[in-house]
Amino acid sequence: MSRSTISAIPPYVFYELDARRTAARARGQQLIDVGIGSPDGPIPPVVVEAMQRAAADRSLSGYPHFQAHPAYRDAVAAYLHARFGVTIDAAKQMHALAGSKEGIAELILSHTDPGDVVLVPEVYYPVYARATVLAGAEPVFVPFLPDGRLDLDALDATQVARAKVMIVNYPGNPTTTSVTLDELARYVAFAERHDILLLSDLAYSELSFDGYAVPSVLQVPGADRVAVETHTCSKSFNMAGVRVAFVVGKAAAIAQLDAYRSNIGYGVGTLSQLAGAAAFTHHAVIVPPIVAEYRARRDAIVAAFNAKGWPVIAPKATMYLWLDVPEGMGDWEWVDALIAQAGVVVTPGMAFGDAGRGKFRVSLVQPAERLVAAANGIVATAKR
Numbered sequence: 001m002s003r004s005t006i007s008a009i010p011p012y013v014f015y016e017l018d019a020r021r022t023a024a025r026a027r028g029q030q031l032i033d034v035g036i037g038s039p040d041g042p043i044p045p046v047v048v049e050a051m052q053r054a055a056a057d058r059s060l061s062g063y064p065h066f067q068a069h070p071a072y073r074d075a076v077a078a079y080l081h082a083r084f085g086v087t088i089d090a091a092k093q094m095h096a097l098a099g100s101k102e103g104i105a106e107l108i109l110s111h112t113d114p115g116d117v118v119l120v121p122e123v124y125y126p127v128y129a130r131a132t133v134l135a136g137a138e139p140v141f142v143p144f145l146p147d148g149r150l151d152l153d154a155l156d157a158t159q160v161a162r163a164k165v166m167i168v169n170y171p172g173n174p175t176t177t178s179v180t181l182d183e184l185a186r187y188v189a190f191a192e193r194h195d196i197l198l199l200s201d202l203a204y205s206e207l208s209f210d211g212y213a214v215p216s217v218l219q220v221p222g223a224d225r226v227a228v229e230t231h232t233c234s235k236s237f238n239m240a241g242v243r244v245a246f247v248v249g250k251a252a253a254i255a256q257l258d259a260y261r262s263n264i265g266y267g268v269g270t271l272s273q274l275a276g277a278a279a280f281t282h283h284a285v286i287v288p289p290i291v292a293e294y295r296a297r298r299d300a301i302v303a304a305f306n307a308k309g310w311p312v313i314a315p316k317a318t319m320y321l322w323l324d325v326p327e328g329m330g331d332w333e334w335v336d337a338l339i340a341q342a343g344v345v346v347t348p349g350m351a352f353g354d355a356g357r358g359k360f361r362v363s364l365v366q367p368a369e370r371l372v373a374a375a376n377g378i379v380a381t382a383k384r
C-alpha cells in the first residue's frame with residue numbers, strides 16, 4: 001500500500017467531530033454528545049468476572065489462538081443455534097475478530113486485488129469504502145430503493161463482473177432500516193449468481209424493539225456457500241472497549257481471512273475472547289435489560305421531537321435516529337450550529353458517504369432525560 005493510497009483517504013469524520021467537541025469543551029461549553037455510537041452502559045458483571053478470572057489465570061498469559069479460543073468458538077456456536085437456529089462447523093466457519101470494524105477491513109483486504117470492485121450500500125458505515133480504497137479496489141455504491149432495500153438492478157453489468165465482495169448492513173447504521181429474511185435471500189441469490197462474497201454486517205443483531213427479531217443471513221438455506229456475517233459484542237453487550245467480535249459463514253472465506261490475519265498478527269486477545277464467550281453464553285439474560293433501556297430512550301426522544309412538531313418515526317432497531325438537516329443548511333453548518341447554540345453534538349450525514357448529505361444521526365447513548373434535552377435543543381436551533 002503506497003503513501004498515495006493513504007493520502008487518498010479523507011480524514012475520518014469522527015476525528016473532525018472530536019476536534020470540534022474538544023474545542024467547544026475548551027471554551028467551557030457543556031455538551032450533550034450524541035455523535036459517536038459508543039454505548040454508555042457498563043460491561044455486564046458476568047463478563048467482568050470472566051475477564052478477571054482470565055487475567056489471573058497463569059495458563060493464559062501466552063499468545064492467543066490464531067483463529068479462536070475454543071471456549072469462544074463454542075459459545076458463539078451455541079449462541080447462533082439458540083438465537084437463529086443456525087448450526088455451524090465452528091472449527092471451519094468461525095473466526096474471532098478484534099471488533100467487527102477491523103474484521104470487515106480484513107475481510108475486504110483478504111478478498112480483493114487492485115482493480116476489483118466492492119459493492120457498498122450508498123449510505124454506509126465508513127470502513128466499507130475506506131478499506132476498499134486501501135486495498136486498491138474500487139467501491140461501487142449501490143443505491144437504495146425508497147424502502148431502504150438495495151436496488152441491485154441499478155448496477156451495470158461490467159461493475160458486477162468485477163465485484164468480489166458485496167456488503168449489506170441490516171439493521172443499518174445510520175439508516176436504521178431493517179429487512180426480511182426473504183430480502184436477505186435475494187442478496188444471497190445475487191451473490192451466488194455472480195460469484196461474489198456476500199458480507200452481512202450484523203452489528204445490531206440484538207438491538208431491536210417491539211417484538212422484531214433481527215434475522216441472520218445464515219438462516220437463508222445454503223447461504224454459507226457464499227456469505228459471511230460479522231457479529232460484535234460492542235453494541236449488544238456494552239463492550240465496545242473490549243474489542244471482541246466474530247465472523248461466521250463460508251468456510252473458504254474464513255480460511256482466506258485466517259491466512260491474511262495470521263501473517264500480520266496473532267489472534268484476538270484471550271481476555272477479550274473469554275469476555276465474548278461469557279457474553280454470548282449469557283446473552284438471553286444480558287440483552288433484555290440493555291434493549292429495554294434503549295427502547296425507553298428511543299421512546300423518550302421520539303416523543304420529545306413529536307411534541308415539538310418535528311415528526312419522527314420510531315426506528316424498530318439500532319441505537320440511532322436518522323433525521324433531515326433543516327432546509328438550506330449544510331451538514332457541517334448544522335453540526336456547528338447545534339454545538340454552538342444547543343450544546344448538542346450529532347454526526348453529519350456525509351460521514352456515511354455522499355448520499356448521506358442532508359441528514360444527521362443522533363445516537364441514543366445518553367440517559368433519556370438528556371436525550372429529551374438534546375431533542376429540545378435541536379428543534380430550537382432549527383427554528384432560529
Ligand SMILES: Cc1ncc(COP(=O)(O)O)c(C=O)c1O
Pocket residue numbers: 037098099100101102125169172173201203231232233234240244245
Ligand atoms: C454497522 C456497523 N458495523 C460495524 C461497527 C463496528 O463495531 P465494532 O468494531 O465495535 O465491532 C459499527 C460500529 O458503530 C457499526 O455501526
